[in-house]
């Protein structure tokens with residue numbers, strides 16, 4: 001939240017400096033891009049917590065009950081596999097690249113790169129939570145009534 | 153071998169209902185494993201996919217829309233359109249489409265539009281004696297103008313995932329098609345309204361029109377800032393999105409004074425979640441794009457297609473996307489299919505702006521086609537009808553929209569004339 | 577065996593791409609198809625910085641990149657940012673192919689990169705939409721788009737211009753919208769981006785020589801047989817030389833084409849270039865020395881001096 005307001009302020013400043021003072025800031029663009037990556041990955045993690053990432057459920061709802069239930073139970077496990085692998089590789093990438101310096105801000109590239117393992121670490125955690133909820137749970141959610149769609 | 157594993161893995165996970173972003177990550181991971189490539193690529197490509205200055209426009213346009221969806225601004229806009237269209241038969245339904253077009257030039261998403269306008273206009277239409285299914289259908293088809301009329305989050309996502317297409321250019325390319333679709337839908341609604349005897353309002357006199365214009369003026373300035381800023385060569389798309397967000401904030405909190413500071417967390421949260429969805433998709437699509445480039449898929453597909461005349465290829469694209477739109481989400485489709493279809497069209501000599509407009513407009517129409525039609529899902533419960541009932545009433549509007557799309561496909565000046573005037 | 581995948585940021589017709597096409601032909605023929613080469617144009621596999629990172633981490637076999645992105649991995653590459661270092665191509669090539677260029681490549685091995693050759697991008701020249709730049713004073717107040725390279729920006733500040741960093745993808749747009757007055761690029765790019773549509777003047781000031789190092793993953797390279805290594809490195813040099821020849825021949829042709837499109841092209845005199853050199857070099861060398869190995873910078877500069885003497889002696 002604070003980050004998104006900061007982004008808006010810097011973006012406005014970026015525009016103002018460029019037009020009003022005709023003096024481009026060298027660091028603002030890079031700052032904005034990196035903060036957006038952080039902002040998006042944190043948001044994506046929160047969205048994952050709410051099971052909000054779009055999937056196409058229409059086909060699986062055509063399946064017989066048992067197949068459908070199996071799909072629903074397997075999905076969180078695969079999500080954790082995907083998220084955990086990204087987290088792991090993200091950390092590896094940090095270790096390999098932290099010595100590189102970004103051109104404008106002059107900071108280690110590890111600072112922007114870290115957003116990826118950070119976001120996906122939390123997605124892994126939330127995915128484990130989904131496993132506990134669904135895969136180990138007694139019941140599988142009913143076929144979705146499309147009129148009850150969330151309004152994201 | 154590696155490519156086959158990518159395709160199979162993607163298809164199986166898709167059918168299972170696996171979230172698209174995770175699907176692209178996981179199937180690309182499998183691709184890299186089978187192909188013997190290091191996994192680090194996933195992270196590196198994903199980061200680069202999210203690290204574009206253009207993508208920054210996404211959260212800002214969403215934020216602008218969120219600010220604009222509060223009460224009085226919408227009413228002012230509706231009253232303004234009513235002052236001009238109110239005397240025609242089926243007035244309120246026509247006003248709905250007109251307002252959708254105006255809102256479309258402010259918001260970048262169909263859902264933002266349908267959720268806010270629908271909660272006002274559907275009850276109003278029902279009260280005036282429109283059938284609930286028709287009210288729902290009008291709203292569902294009108295809201296398609298949201299992502300067609302610029303700004304459009306879908307088109308930004310398209311340009312970022314496909315490349316070689318200017319965002320401002322595609323925005324310009326979509327203006328005339330958006331207006332044509334609005335007019336076509338209005339004509340269709342007018343015909344139905346005359347046949348069914350739906351009511352009109354009193355003709356507003358010029359002083360009344362002037363009054364409504366003045367009231368809506370601050371809101372009407374927003375499209376002027378967004379579109380004028382981009383097309384008048386004052387701002388880049390990203391800069392104009394930031395300025396628009398600032399202006400909308402001032403409007404909501406300082407001019408109309410209907411926003412409360414306590415609304416801010418909700419607004420920011422909604423913005424964050426939608427941006428997170430879109431930008432993560434952009435990032436994970438970049439991973440898959442590496443695999444597609446590495447396998448030189450486009451060259452492989454291009455071979456068999458090269459014998460096809462361009463018109464047949466475009467017809468195939470349109471019909472294929474229409475079927476795809478019945479089942480697939482528009483964002484997912486654009487990141488998955490855009491990078492394959494667009495380069496083939498370019499090699500056939502189709503202008504990047506035109507093929508971009510065709511793909512995006514087609515996918516937007518898919519938002520209102522069942523079984524998976526997100527705007528139908530939102531408007532139907534608002535009107536208290538089933539999705540089938542809404543869709544049945546929406547068919548005429550969707551058919552004319554598709555006909556406009558065919559005109560756009562086979563008559564390039566509709567998309568290219570305006571951008572060319574601005575040098576794109 | 578797996579193909580040699582090379583990531584390039586330019587299109588198929590750019591001189592460096594043409595040079596690498598020769599490289600591909602030579603390698604495939606001489607190894608009897610044992611080594612295959614795939615070229616990925618237009619940053620299909622990622623941008624310049626990203627591609628070099630992929631090579632470094634073994635995700636790709638080879639990539640080319642400009643000096644700017646290279647400095648994020650090895651800040652010795654900053655020496656290539658010293659403005660007005662070379663008077664002509666002969667000087668530049670002699671330095672790049674001589675001990676100075678080799679030392680620069682040698683310093684890449686510590687970070688896992690094997691430098692093979694310097695593909696040609698040519699001298700960078702300045703274009704703008706308001707006036708021909710003939711003298712140092714003509715730079716005054718011009719808003720010039722530069723890469724996001726601190727040394728390039730400093731150079732243009734020293735010339736009296738107002739440097740504005742803009743991403744390559746937005747370059748055409750900002751020129752068209754007059755957000756900037758001008759930009760600086762090699763002639764090949766000036767032609768490829770159709771800058772004649774949005775710019776009026778090309779001033780051949782050749783402020784920076786911009787070679788594009790072709791780098792390979794060191795472990796991959798060391799894993800080749802001795803014979804393959806020889807074939808690859810020889811083909812790289814031949815490709816480099818070919819790209820230089822193609823570029824030099826094309827630059828004369830491009831100048832004519834740009835003129836026919838209505839652009840005014842002017843040479844900047846040696847005397848004025850000397851003034852521009854005087855205005856920029858000292859402070860830039862100073863900042864580069866602060867940021868990287870000062871001894872290396874001195875070695876580099878004396879390498880340039882020596883090359884210049886050798887050329888004179890040859891005459």
Ligand code: NA
Pocket residue numbers: 255256257258259260261297298299300301302303304
């Ligand atoms: Na819009």
Ligand code: NA
Pocket residue numbers: 477478479480517518519520521522523524525526
């Ligand atoms: Na649909």
